[in-house]
Amino acid sequence: MEELETKRKKKSVPVIPWMRDPVDISLSDSCPLDSLPFLEPRLKRALHRVGYNSLFPVQVAVWHETIGPGCFERDLCINSPTGSGKTLAYALPILQMLSTRTIKCLRALVVLPTRDLAVQVKEVFAALAPAVGLSVGLAVGQSSIANEISELIKKPTLDADICYGTEDFPQQFRSAVDILVATPGRLMDHINNTKGFTLEHLCYLVVDETDRLLREAYQSWLPTVLKLAYSFNQTPFPCEDGVNLSTFGLLKTIRSFGVERGFRDRPHPRLVKMVLSATLTQDPSKLAPLDLHRPLFLTTGKRRYQLPELLKSFKLVCKSKLKPLYLLALLRTLQGEKCIVFTSSVESTHRLYTLLNFFEDLQVKIKEYSRQQRQSIRSKTLKAFRTGEVQVLISSDAMTRGMDVEGVQNVINYDMPAYIKTYIHRAGRTARAGQAGRCFTLLHKDEVKRFKGLLQKVDNESCPVYSVPSELIESFCPMYTTALERLKESVESKKHKKGKLNIKIHRFNIKCPGAVRKTEKESRVEEQD
């Protein structure tokens, strides 16, 4: 592992010139809505209704570069800690810009890596958009494609007395939404197959969790979207025949067209891009496919990555085979506070969840949450966790990025994350929106040094040992043997059913070498920059 780390250090990536001189978000202060310049009054009222009375620093900084003097002249690359409010940072300027539109067509596209995240972001838009007469759609494959199409596209109403030719149809299909929140796969389904779905009028493209999205091609969604949006870039504004440009209101003010001075051969594109992450990549080759226009880098402070200000990190050092007991004792000391427990894989998640359920009198309700489950089950679990009916989620990294659940006070790394990015995104499920939170990591003594090295990357030198009372750990011991036996039986019976589960239960937590290799490899692919 250490060797790998050294190799990576040697292969350091050169800093992109435009990233050398960023706008420091931490220099912006929160701003009460009443003092925010140009804010459309209907949006202000809607923001107050959902309980937002001021904007967070990242939201103020982005507002300044979009609605303020920056005036969307440059594409924005935003690197801001987890829970700092990046969603509203891009949603609000888009809603403001589109608030004066009169013709409904798809003008803003937000792409996210997972369904759950897309659903969450859609809710943020949907809470504000109706106030300014805008509609938001979702393309994630949560419902059937037919249902999704009926939500996104208005079909032509045909007059029985008129005989239509096939060429009449495309003009008559209309977008039913102004803003679309999508995952790449389902977006490509609509691009390729949905009649009337067009990116012809697209003005805003948001790539959220950019580094995650750029890691995989997802059916080449990015080049496809750019090609389609650019092919209509020749005309200054999204014109429909016979529409007076003045109806586009504020849209007229954005992006002067033509070649800008100092940017030889670079016409000013209509499509504005905003890319965001708490761990934004600085690798030029990874950012290149976004084809950013005069990108402006907004970041928080001087460090490459930052943890939320009020996050406290702790470690618990124990023998691997005692980890379940330490976890149980830790959960007991946390007395029913909302917790997310992260493991390194979907298999470990299921195994740990099954094992914990064999302990009696846990005093907390625990559920499992992983990509291996059906969407409907995951949604149900998430709902129960949000309402507090479930207090502890045992989760794979499906929950790592972006998920926003109010009141999560603690994150527990049952398995140490392999990369700092994983630590940042897992820990970032707590200490959100300026709240306090704690992140506990269970470590074997051999992992302590490497873990210290990880935290140094975010300047987090202070990670004290968290002690759980030994009597508490011992109190779970008598049940442990029985629980392991029952886990063994449960796995055996599933193995029998599926004929392929190969897990060594008698040495719980010491996985077969193949499994370890696979998990580490997946994890590397997951978060390495």
Ligand SMILES: Nc1ncnc2c1ncn2[C@@H]1O[C@H](COP(=O)(O)OP(=O)(O)OP(=O)(O)O)[C@@H](O)[C@H]1O
């Ligand atoms: N102006 C505001 N006032 C009050 N709460 C806010 C404001 N903006 C955002 N929030 C709340 O802050 C929380 C975090 O916001 P959000 O999910 O956008 O963070 P994020 O920066 O995208 O985090 P991550 O990187 O983990 O995705 C949410 O619960 C949101 O409702």
